Amino acid sequence: MIPFELARPRSLEEAIALLDPEDPDIRPMGGGTAVMLMMKAGVLRPTRLVSLCDVEPQYAQIRVGASGELHIGGLTRLATLEHSPLVKKGWPLLSRTLRTLSNVRVRNVATIGGNLGHADPHMDMPPVLTSLGASVTITGPRGERTVPVEELCTGYYETVLDRDELISEVIVPPQAGRPAAYMKVTTRAAHDWPALGVAVVLDMKGPQIGSASVIVGAATDRPTRLTQAEALLRGASPDDTALLRDAGEAGAAQLDIVGDPHGSASYKKQLLKVYLGRAVRTAIAAADGRAAPFEGHA
Numbered sequence: 476m477i478p479f480e481l482a483r484p485r486s487l488e489e490a491i492a493l494l495d496p497e498d499p500d501i502r503p504m505g506g507g508t509a510v511m512l513m514m515k516a517g518v519l520r521p522t523r524l525v526s527l528c529d530v531e532p533q534y535a536q537i538r539v540g541a542s543g544e545l546h547i548g549g550l551t552r553l554a555t556l557e558h559s560p561l562v563k564k565g566w567p568l569l570s571r572t573l574r575t576l577s578n579v580r581v582r583n584v585a586t587i588g589g590n591l592g593h594a595d596p597h598m599d600m601p602p603v604l605t606s607l608g609a610s611v612t613i614t615g616p617r618g619e620r621t622v623p624v625e626e627l628c629t630g631y632y633e634t635v636l637d638r639d640e641l642i643s644e645v646i647v648p649p650q651a652g653r654p655a656a657y658m659k660v661t662t663r664a665a666h667d668w669p670a671l672g673v674a675v676v677l678d679m680k681g682p683q684i685g686s687a688s689v690i691v692g693a694a695t696d697r698p699t700r701l702t703q704a705e706a707l708l709r710g711a712s713p714d715d716t717a718l719l720r721d722a723g724e725a726g727a728a729q730l731d732i733v734g735d736p737h738g739s740a741s742y743k744k745q746l747l748k749v750y751l752g753r754a755v756r757t758a759i760a761a762a763d764g765r766a767a768p769f770e771g772h773a
């Protein structure tokens with residue numbers, strides 16, 4: 476391994492000062508789970524890693540704000556989020572999703588900021604947070620800015636972050652009992668990387684779907700909103716199986732799906748046709764307190 480400097484700043488401000496907007500070999504590190512894999516693979520050869528593990532504890536806290544929104548510090552461990560009673564009660568979609576994200580060893584060290592900053596299109600949290608309308612606070616030398624999670628990823632491992640900016644917080648609007656589900660389709664173990672991920676959040680108008688937020692992951696170079704499927708679902712009954720099939724078809728037709736080691740493009744297309752409807756039915760079942768038959772590994 477090529478020697479590198481490991482910096483351990485005590486504050487976010489100091490961490491930002493140790494980053495360099497011009498130097499791609501100086502990188503922040505949250506849990507380091509992705510950084511270490513990239514270093515082992517030889518795709519990252521840092522000259523300096525800026526560890527965020529000693530910065531102020533306020534950046535690893537979870538709280539509910541005045542309007543009922545969830546504030547997750549950017550350095551919060553995924554396991555802390557998974558087990559948070561606040562999250563389990565108000566944002567069950569997040570806790571349920573985290574249970575099948577990798578394994579407990581990774582969740583114990585990985586941070587939500589590192590998760591979103593990594594921008595691997597196969598990741599589970601970006602589609603889920605996008606479907607809930609979440610945004611990130613980005614902190615850098617020029618202050619703070621807010622960006623919807625939907626606009627964070629710009630391509631494979633690419634984000635809108637400048638090299639001297641950090642994700643310091645994730646803000647999630649109230650789930651407010653809305654039916655929601657994330658279908659993670661894996662070809663091996665339940666906690667494996669998804670061949671496809673479909674996140675659905677529904678706003679119900681009585682028994683009808685008032686509006687739907689449908690985001691797919693692991694299909695293209697970034698999480699993508701299925702606008703045509705959303706249009707079909709508006710005003711529909713979740714029991715209308717023909718309509719759900721049409722929505723799946725529309726979603727598959729909208730995307731130029733990319734194949735990868737987890738599945739070919741045609742396989743993923745077929746998965747999307749089937750799993751979009753399953754996600755809607757699972758969301759309704761979960762909100763009714765019934766067993767969510769399909770959620771998670773399939």
Ligand SMILES: Cc1cc2nc3c(=O)[nH]c(=O)nc-3n(C[C@H](O)[C@H](O)[C@H](O)COP(=O)(O)OP(=O)(O)OC[C@H]3O[C@@H](n4cnc5c(N)ncnc54)[C@H](O)[C@@H]3O)c2cc1C
Nearest residue numbers: 505506507508509510577586588589590592598599642667
């Ligand atoms: C064996 C294994 C299996 C996995 N399976 C899955 C899976 O099934 N589903 C899934 O979704 N993920 C999976 N992952 C990926 C895992 O979720 C990520 O590795 C993890 O979330 C990254 O978080 P981290 O804090 O360790 O990031 P790090 O490795 O520290 O950093 C990742 C990237 O983000 C940058 N970064 C770190 N912190 C910040 C910050 N605060 N602001 C801005 N940029 C930052 C780093 O510079 C780096 O580019 C798996 C990983 C492993 C090792």
